[in-house]
Amino acid sequence: MVQVVVTRPAQDAQRWVCELSAQGLQAIALPLIAIAPAANALPVQQAWQNMANYQAAMFVSGNAVSHFYASNWPLAQDISALEAINTRAWATGPGTVAALHQAGVAATQIDAPDAAAGQFDSEALWHIVARQVRAGSRILVVRGSDHTGEAAGRSWLAEQLAAAGAQLDTVVAYERRMPLFSPDQRRQAQQACADGSVWLFSSSEAIAHLQTLLPGQDFRAARAVATHGRIAQAARSAGFGVVCESRPLLADIVASIESLA
Structure with missing residues (x-):
């Protein structure tokens, strides 16, 4: 089963993890913006x-x-x-x-x-x-x-x-x-860039933070779903190998993630 990495701020991320899990997806929260x-x-x-x-x-x-x-x-x-x-x-x-x-x-x-x-x-x-x-x-x-x-x-x-x-x-x-990664979160993020996980981005700022938190990371094997064209372009510019643009509604995001499975 494909893993979805939810990058929204912590409170929003947990809600999305629950909603995606209810749709039968494996989801984890890895907030890339602190509020x-x-x-x-x-x-x-x-x-x-x-x-x-x-x-x-x-x-x-x-x-x-x-x-x-x-x-x-x-x-x-x-x-x-x-x-x-x-x-x-x-x-x-x-x-x-x-x-x-x-x-x-x-x-x-x-x-x-x-x-x-x-x-x-x-x-x-x-x-x-x-x-x-x-x-x-x-x-x-x-x-x-x-x-x-x-x-x-x-x-x-x-x-x-x-x-x-x-x-x-x-x-x-x-x-x-920008949040601070624990050693476990850093390892989790590095693994998600290489194991076929799908990153869910709703902000270009989150992508910039990920690049800063993982300096020198190769994103060519990483996959992402972005909820706006500008965000999708930011993911491509960061080097993500596969980027899918989706409307920011749950059903559309689920469909986009499943299309990458």
Whole structure:
């Protein structure tokens, strides 16, 4: 049976291991991104206090949702739904939508690509929300940063908002860091690069971290499933011998993994 290496941050990775195992696949978690709260919680708290001034808050990930709300607890518990302050919640994919639901945001307050869509990214979200944006609209982007405090992620959506005349504010709710491998994890990763395992990548950053954690590693015998074209290209550039692109939905990922078996 083919082994699947799930590289998402620890909490997400365990959930995916359980879901893939329920589909009859052998899966292990080997997180390649570590998540921590933002070093300075004050800007997040200030953003929450000003939420009524924003037409929409765009959350880049489920981690953005959970850390944004965690930084504002128990205030967020009292008005957990953005509906209470008439601010839309934007999300690029189903994982972020699920995190918003868990935080208490009403489904009617969320704008996101349909779960059956073929693409979950800023471009797909823009097709949904572009008609809401007017000159003078004020939008908050809740996102992560790297360990230096630099905002992580692409600026494409920011460029579209600016072109439409919107005012864009950004707040960092969490940090994305490179994890430290234990000796056992290093051996596990090296073996998975050569034994036919399938690496599951949902971030180009995870691939970059793997290259740093395994300096000089030959990836030509390694196989990967990537959940976006840009991520697939990053895997190919890293030297992965076989790379399959898949939509980030469980059924599609399972089908892609099985196609490599």
